[in-house]
Amino acid sequence: MYISKISLKNYRNFGNIPFEMKLKKFTTIIGSNNVGKTNLLESIGLILSQDITMFRKRILQVEDINYATRLKFKQDILNQSIPFDKLEFPEVKVQLTFEGMDNKQLSVVGDWFSTKTMDKAKLTYVFKPTNNFDREAWVTKQRGNIKLLMSERKGIKQEDLLKFIEFPIKSYQYIIYGGNDRTNRVDPYFLSMLKLELLDALRDAKRELIANGDYKLLYRILNQGEENAYEDIKEVLSDLDEKIRGNDQLSDIRKTLIEHLNKISLQGTGENNIDFHFSTLETGDILKKLSLIYGQEPITIDRNGLGRNNLLYISLILSRLAPEENIDTCFRIVGIEEPEAHLHPHLQKHLATNIEQINAKRDDLQIILTSHSTHITSSLNTENMAVLYRDGSDIKKHYITDGFEETKKGKEHRRYLEKYLDATKSSMFYARRILLVEGIAEQILVPLLFNLSYGKTLDSIGCNIINVNGVAFRHFLEIIRNGYFIKCVVLTDGDVGKKSENRAVNLKNDYEKPYSTIKVEVNKETFEKELIEANKSGLGKEILLEALNHTRLNKGPEYAKEIKNNEIETDIFFGMIEDYKSEFAFNLGDEIKNVNKDAFQVPNYIKEGFEFILD
Structure with a gap:
């Protein structure tokens, strides 16, 4: 179920x-802060949670x-x-x-x-x-x-x-x-057979891993078995109490305490008879004295790192879900908020993969996971991944693979996304605007050009820049076409004179015209040539030449001497950086970081893309 x-x-x-x-047996919900992921999980608790605190929250x-x-x-x-x-x-x-x-x-x-x-x-x-x-x-x-x-x-x-x-x-x-x-x-009896376990984002893992209270996680797990499960421990404790009563040191302390109590309290009430004992033989009291140690060189929970304690906490929750014939529960749903808390990226990926496998083996278990981690989301099945996002004042949802029909092209889009939605590209699902670019040079420079133009960053307007490492824009645009209504700009080369020169035009016709949330901006040839063409003279020329000097240590200064006061020749300059695009982009980025708005000109096709994103 x-x-x-x-x-x-x-x-x-x-x-x-x-x-x-719609929810699936394993559902990953992602989205920006305050979009409603926690509220969705807690709303389930209004019906299914058996936690005493949630009973109060129902009012x-x-x-x-x-x-x-x-x-x-x-x-x-x-x-x-x-x-x-x-x-x-x-x-x-x-x-x-x-x-x-x-x-x-x-x-x-x-x-x-x-x-x-x-x-x-x-x-x-x-x-x-x-x-x-x-x-x-x-x-x-x-x-x-x-x-x-x-x-x-x-x-x-x-x-x-x-x-x-x-x-x-x-x-x-x-x-x-x-x-x-x-x-x-x-009927509350039947409702109690359906249970929610919620690991909220602000969970106190250390507190829950010590069994000194009725509502601590460790205590609830230890106490879910039969009453007679700990009889052998009770026998040992009974013998221990006998040893305690016979200990000479403790007997002397006991006598001294009774003597002083008799002096300062009423006589004849019998209340001054005291003794020592290690523990009562009640199962609950025994369990509350247990705590965990962890690691190859065991240390207590108090001394453990936050990451280890969070892993242990999640493991305890999942172990509690193990089927027990004596537990009258027919269905459990587990909500896990931000499992990435305090875990380094490798552990995040490992945890995500294993949680999904645990869920697949259980018919009476459903897991809903929310996350802000691209490492978590890039490790999970995109079929089960939904985005929550705002559309005006409304909250909307979109499963990433929704709309991909079982056609050859649809399957191709899906395979590509599953393969290439790595930790970087999956960040697009945490933004409300995205810029899709062809390569590393654009990824480096476009954010700096935006900052130069408007005095603010792309991050500040909730815009992510995604490098598709080529021209595979269609795979990403299909997600938006299928219902994920996010504002998207594509910056791509026109490839004039090449076999692929119709590619960008077709992309524009297929996606920009039918969908108002998509804008495809096309240059004439390449990104670098557009930058050079817009800055052939003046301050822009000086900035380009300075970046060239740092990229081509010999040819850069030689070219600057050669052209003197003349304009830069686009094809010649491009020829010197064609095999050094990423290095040139880094050097140019360093040069334009601290110049004023008018010093370096932004190509028109990029300006129009920025205006669309900001509109």
């Missing part, structure tokens, strides 16, 4: 229009209700022309759809079927006003207060009036129901 779809409405940054997303706070929805509600309260019975009191709704149940799971979800074929089940959490909440009286009171305020404060602005409308959060309650019927309240 697995959650095949989630629907969210009015929960935190998810608005009044329901956000719906939402005002801030858990979408801000824009609350604002519109208050504006409607201010609008006296809207009758109270037409006012829509915000409801938070989270709905999970389950598929692929086995026989045991079918017996648990039997009351929650949502289709006549009984192949899908639903659980829904709703947070809304109670049935006995007097909406008319509440609205009348709020509007009366506003009228009084307006009469007392002439000219008060509407945005100030909104602050005086109290949201009726105390009159809200939650229900969890199964299937399509709101009256079909879920």
